[in-house]
Amino acid sequence: MKTLYWKNNHLFLLDQTKLPDEVIYTKCKTYREVIHAIKTLMVRGAPAIGVAAAFAMALAELAGEDLDKVAGEIKAARPTAVNLFWAVDRILKAKSRGISALDEAFLMFEEDIQTNQAIGKYGAQVIDEGDTVLTHCNAGALACVDYGTALGVIRAAVDEGKNLHVVCDETRPVCQGARLSVFEMQQEGVPVKLIVDSAAGRLMQEGKINKVVIGADRVARGGVANKIGSLMVALAAKRFNVPFYVAAPKSTFDEEISIYDVEIEERDPDEVLYFGKCRVAPEGTEVENPAFDIVPSDLITGIITENGILDPI
Ligand code: MRU
Numbered sequence: 001m002k003t004l005y006w007k008n009n010h011l012f013l014l015d016q017t018k019l020p021d022e023v024i025y026t027k028c029k030t031y032r033e034v035i036h037a038i039k040t041l042m043v044r045g046a047p048a049i050g051v052a053a054a055f056a057m058a059l060a061e062l063a064g065e066d067l068d069k070v071a072g073e074i075k076a077a078r079p080t081a082v083n084l085f086w087a088v089d090r091i092l093k094a095k096s097r098g099i100s101a102l103d104e105a106f107l108m109f110e111e112d113i114q115t116n117q118a119i120g121k122y123g124a125q126v127i128d129e130g131d132t133v134l135t136h137c138n139a140g141a142l143a144c145v146d147y148g149t150a151l152g153v154i155r156a157a158v159d160e161g162k163n164l165h166v167v168c169d170e171t172r173p174v175c176q177g178a179r180l181s182v183f184e185m186q187q188e189g190v191p192v193k194l195i196v197d198s199a200a201g202r203l204m205q206e207g208k209i210n211k212v213v214i215g216a217d218r219v220a221r222g223g224v225a226n227k228i229g230s231l232m233v234a235l236a237a238k239r240f241n242v243p244f245y246v247a248a249p250k251s252t253f254d255e256e257i258s259i260y261d262v263e264i265e266e267r268d269p270d271e272v273l274y275f276g277k278c279r280v281a282p283e284g285t286e287v288e289n290p291a292f293d294i295v296p297s298d299l300i301t302g303i304i305t306e307n308g309i310l311d312p313i
Helices: 032-038 046-062 067-076 082-096 102-126 150-159 176-188 197-203 229-240
Strands: 004-007 011-015 025-027 132-134 165-167 192-195 210-214 218-221 223-227 246-247 255-257 292-296 302-305 309-310
Touching: 004 046, 004 102, 004 150, 011 032, 011 046, 011 150, 025 032, 025 046, 032 046, 032 067, 046 082, 067 082, 082 102, 082 197, 102 150, 102 223, 102 246, 102 302, 102 309, 132 150, 132 197, 150 176, 150 210, 150 246, 165 176, 165 197, 176 192, 192 197, 210 229, 229 246, 229 292
Parallel strands: 132 165, 132 210, 165 192, 210 246, 218 255, 246 302
Antiparallel strands: 004 011, 011 025, 218 223, 223 292, 302 309
């Protein structure tokens, strides 16, 4: 299932806020509509945000907008996933070489799928027959154009004939694990179980998890930024000797900076105050809602990329 496609000079995005109940593609006619979709998590996950941003630049190009100005607006949509900045800069570079934004966006669309398949091929080597693999958030097809990074590793291992079980953390507050990763694994016919985030340590303590594979929003010096809750999972994995892998394309690497200099997005308190439409805390409750964690390199067994499995940087 593709997260986005281009048709008749418009970008169609699978509205992930509606999943798993409804599979609806929303039409974006302007780059501003794409920015709105990125901010509201209609399209989310680092690689998918990058490719959506590239097509946003293509929409702006078709409308005759000033692409340097538009680039700044698109980059301001979300701060943590480096793929957003990488994609916009790549379009600007392509333009300076006389390549249209749309042609470059199509190239990035195709590359994303091939890259994820390569990540899957390398990642499958560390997954053993009968493993139960825990994943956090959604680093699947829904976080990319297709196939996925962490869930791409699962797909590739299953395609090799391995019998696996997947455990998904629900991933409060937005529940990408419950809504998206469980949905994807069910569609794929992979046995999958849902747990609350706080049960991950308990399952590891009981020896019920053999591997952890998660995605990343940024890989930088000293660690990896990924969905809030990733640090707790990594700490528990270290304590109970469960190998902890990060699956990410090279476009998520930002080798110039320290991971501690990455801006961690702070999101709307209502995401925490409400569970779906139901308020779960008293009126006036003070909230802190960081959307991402930093997992230090010493907690990471390896980073699975399209070029092989690398040591953390
Ligand atoms: O807030 P989200 O849903 O965009 O966060 C997504 C994640 O944290 C993913 O794990 C990450 O982007 C990797 S996607 C291959």
